[in-house]
Every structure is written in structure tokens, then in C-alpha cells.
Amino acid sequence: MKPHLNIWYGLNQTFGHNGFTQHQINILGNIENYRHGLSAYFILNNNPEKKYLTIGSDTNRLAEKGDFNIEIGRINLVKGLNTIKVSLVGNSTDTLTETINVNFLAEGHLSLPYFINWSEVKNIQDAVDVADGKWQLTNDGIRPEYKYYDRMIAFGDSSWSDYEVTTSVIFHGFNKPEPGPPTYNVAHAAIATRWPGHDADNHQPFRKWFPLGATSEFQINENYENCRWRIFDGEYFYAEQSPKAYRKILPETKYYMKHRVESISEYQTLFSVKLWPTSDNEPTNWDFQAIKIGNSSNKGSCALIAHHTDVTFGNIEVLPVIKTKY
Structure with missing residues (x-):
């Protein structure tokens, strides 16, 4: 079976609406039918730099075979729409790409209670x-x-x-x-x-x-x-x-x-x-x-x-x- 990118929390995600929770955002998922020789990277907002991903399991944050965690510092996001293009590359020239839309609101701090x-x-x-x-x-x-x-x-x-x-x-x-x-x-x-x-x-x-x-x-x-x-x-x-x-x-x-x-x-x-x-x-x-x-x-x-x-x-x-x- 062909590999498939599964983005766990959807292709449209929002951050910042519940305050400044942590330094980074995390886009989580799994490469179904992952096999040796596959690599994955992402590009943020059409920046030419490719950020390569570790693919699990790694006995730490990545639990199962094929798991990945796209971690992006909030300072690297623009207010409003951000696009994250995730690409999966194998030994052939075929490339599988998925686009995730991130709405970064940066609405300020969250009060208690x-x-x-x-x-x-x-x-x-x-x-x-x-x-x-x-x-x-x-x-x-x-x-x-x-x-x-x-x-x-x-x-x-x-x-x-x-x-x-x-x-x-x-x-x-x-x-x-x-x-x-x-x-x-x-x-x-x-x-x-x-x-x-x-x-x-x-x-x-x-x-x-x-x-x-x-x-x-x-x-x-x-x-x-x-x-x-x-x-x-x-x-x-x-x-x-x-x-x-x-x-x-x-x-x-x-x-x-x-x-x-x-x-x-x-x-x-x-x-x-x-x-x-x-x-x-x-x-x-x-x-x-x-x-x-x-x-x-x-x-x-x-x-x-x-x-x-x-x-x-x-x-x-x-x-x-x-x-x-x-």
C-alpha cells in the first residue's frame, strides 16, 4: 500500500485564540504505511528552506512507526493565515505533498480564571x-x-x-x-x-x-x-x-x-x-x-x-x- 500523510487534528488549525500557551505550535500526524527510505520535510509560508522531520518511533516524543511532530516557533508565524506544506519523498521521484492552513490569531494574553x-x-x-x-x-x-x-x-x-x-x-x-x-x-x-x-x-x-x-x-x-x-x-x-x-x-x-x-x-x-x-x-x-x-x-x-x-x-x-x- 502507498504511504499516506495523516494530519491528526485536521488541515485547518488555529493557534493563539487561547492565549500564548507555549513558545511553539505543534502539528502532529503519522505517515501511514511508512517504509524505510522515506523522508519528510515541511516548508513554511513558501520559504525555500526545507525543514526535515524526524520520523518515529524515537523512544521519546514520537511514539509509533511513522509519527512526526512539526514544531514551529511562534515568532516564525505571521498573524493570520500561514501555510505549511509537508512533503513525503521516497526513493523514486514521486513526492506526496499535503498543505496545512494555520490561522495564527496572536490575540494577546489570557486572564484567569x-x-x-x-x-x-x-x-x-x-x-x-x-x-x-x-x-x-x-x-x-x-x-x-x-x-x-x-x-x-x-x-x-x-x-x-x-x-x-x-x-x-x-x-x-x-x-x-x-x-x-x-x-x-x-x-x-x-x-x-x-x-x-x-x-x-x-x-x-x-x-x-x-x-x-x-x-x-x-x-x-x-x-x-x-x-x-x-x-x-x-x-x-x-x-x-x-x-x-x-x-x-x-x-x-x-x-x-x-x-x-x-x-x-x-x-x-x-x-x-x-x-x-x-x-x-x-x-x-x-x-x-x-x-x-x-x-x-x-x-x-x-x-x-x-x-x-x-x-x-x-x-x-x-x-x-x-x-x-x-
């Missing part, structure tokens, strides 16, 4: 920017179609600083954590705050997911026992729950998941997290809290991440945290 009710969403990208993975809308929320490395949706704005994110999560399954790629010895569902987007490195797409405020990961282990939180930023800040706080959770059960980020001094940021069954009242105390020293990455949007887990994230609520004087 912010809410997403998935039952009111018809197009996933009306509410979030998909950074990685093929996601589907369900009766309970949004769910990645394939368990792999950091399936991620981002939402919010680069101007956000102190805020609290609440969603729900259902764990349907996970890949067994093992040392090295692609699981890197962990499976989790996470909320990241003060997210700026992937940072530049030598990979396509970029793999460097820091600097950021922090990601709060709820880690899943065998038989859903000894599950726990860890909060870290990928650089110099790392904290995790002590073994006495490890817990067992139930699959196919809905839990609320909350992450708060707040500056408590000029050089200190407090991160607080909790997870509890939706059938219970919210606990007064946080499950885990940690303080990060330093004033880098003090603003940014949010991201929900499923790392080698099959999860459904529910409705999202982001509320401002009133900063106290310090």
Missing part, C-alpha cells in the same frame, strides 16, 4: 494546544489513544504566575516502568505549571522539557500499590514523598487531582499537590508540598501529561492564587 468543560468542546484544539500524542474526546474527558512518553496537552498563558489547577483523572492502565527508554523507570499522570514550551536542543522535535516551574507527577506502580507524588523541574529542584506516604489507588476510579503554584518570597516558590476520590470531600491538607529556591521560570502556562499511562483527564479549572505580601 480559566475553565474547560469537555462536554462543550467539539474540537480538542479549541480548548488546548496538543504538544504530543493523538488524543480523543470521551464522555469523561480527554484520553490519549496510545500509551507512550509524555503525551501532553498545554493550556493557559505565559503571563500566569500564581494559580491552582484542578482536574480529574481515571487510570485505565499503564506500561510497566523499566530502566532506560522509553519508560525511564516511571509511569505517571502529571500537572506541570509555569510551562513555557520545549526548550531548544539538537533534536527534532525538541526533547528538552525544562526549564519550567515544576511538574508534579503522580507515579503509578505495579498493582497500583506504592503510588506517590514527586515534584521537580528537571534541573536542580527535586522532591518526592517519603515511603510512609505511599498509597494504593484503584483503576477505573475517578480521582480529583490538584496542583498549586505560588511565590512565597522573591526567591522561593511553593508547590502543593493532592489527589482524592471524587466520591469524597476534598481533604483539607495537601498530600505533599515542596519549596523551590530560585526565581527562574516564574511565569507560564499549564500542561497535563500522561507518561506511559492510559488515563482520562476530566474538566479543568484554573483559579488565581492571591499573592500575599512578602
Whole structure:
């Protein structure tokens, strides 16, 4: 069968209408019937420069055979219509080309509070920017179609600083954590705050997911026992729950998941997290809290991440945290 370019979220996509979520936009897809010897590149707005794409799987952001991620910095987009021509080239002279129309609105910053009710969403990208993975809308929320490395949706704005994110999560399954790629010895569902987007490195797409405020990961282990939180930023800040706080959770059960980020001094940021069954009242105390020293990455949007887990994230609520004087 002949190769075919499948653009997951359509040939007409809009960015910027929900604020400045991250440095770049991501156009995701897959080359169906991919075979060795094929290469792919894209051209932005008829610029003669060809940008070649990595074709998966790559044990990182590209999950399945034939996956690709067109990553374009927002500074390279013009306001209004942008055209992205993706070409697939084989050993013969035949070239398959698909054109994607990107409407970049650049409407300015998004204020808090912010809410997403998935039952009111018809197009996933009306509410979030998909950074990685093929996601589907369900009766309970949004769910990645394939368990792999950091399936991620981002939402919010680069101007956000102190805020609290609440969603729900259902764990349907996970890949067994093992040392090295692609699981890197962990499976989790996470909320990241003060997210700026992937940072530049030598990979396509970029793999460097820091600097950021922090990601709060709820880690899943065998038989859903000894599950726990860890909060870290990928650089110099790392904290995790002590073994006495490890817990067992139930699959196919809905839990609320909350992450708060707040500056408590000029050089200190407090991160607080909790997870509890939706059938219970919210606990007064946080499950885990940690303080990060330093004033880098003090603003940014949010991201929900499923790392080698099959999860459904529910409705999202982001509320401002009133900063106290310090």
C-alpha cells in the first residue's frame, strides 16, 4: 500500500485564540504505511528552506512507526493565515505533498480564571494546544489513544504566575516502568505549571522539557500499590514523598487531582499537590508540598501529561492564587 500523510487534528488549525500557551505550535500526524527510505520535510509560508522531520518511533516524543511532530516557533508565524506544506519523498521521484492552513490569531494574553468543560468542546484544539500524542474526546474527558512518553496537552498563558489547577483523572492502565527508554523507570499522570514550551536542543522535535516551574507527577506502580507524588523541574529542584506516604489507588476510579503554584518570597516558590476520590470531600491538607529556591521560570502556562499511562483527564479549572505580601 502507498504511504499516506495523516494530519491528526485536521488541515485547518488555529493557534493563539487561547492565549500564548507555549513558545511553539505543534502539528502532529503519522505517515501511514511508512517504509524505510522515506523522508519528510515541511516548508513554511513558501520559504525555500526545507525543514526535515524526524520520523518515529524515537523512544521519546514520537511514539509509533511513522509519527512526526512539526514544531514551529511562534515568532516564525505571521498573524493570520500561514501555510505549511509537508512533503513525503521516497526513493523514486514521486513526492506526496499535503498543505496545512494555520490561522495564527496572536490575540494577546489570557486572564484567569480559566475553565474547560469537555462536554462543550467539539474540537480538542479549541480548548488546548496538543504538544504530543493523538488524543480523543470521551464522555469523561480527554484520553490519549496510545500509551507512550509524555503525551501532553498545554493550556493557559505565559503571563500566569500564581494559580491552582484542578482536574480529574481515571487510570485505565499503564506500561510497566523499566530502566532506560522509553519508560525511564516511571509511569505517571502529571500537572506541570509555569510551562513555557520545549526548550531548544539538537533534536527534532525538541526533547528538552525544562526549564519550567515544576511538574508534579503522580507515579503509578505495579498493582497500583506504592503510588506517590514527586515534584521537580528537571534541573536542580527535586522532591518526592517519603515511603510512609505511599498509597494504593484503584483503576477505573475517578480521582480529583490538584496542583498549586505560588511565590512565597522573591526567591522561593511553593508547590502543593493532592489527589482524592471524587466520591469524597476534598481533604483539607495537601498530600505533599515542596519549596523551590530560585526565581527562574516564574511565569507560564499549564500542561497535563500522561507518561506511559492510559488515563482520562476530566474538566479543568484554573483559579488565581492571591499573592500575599512578602
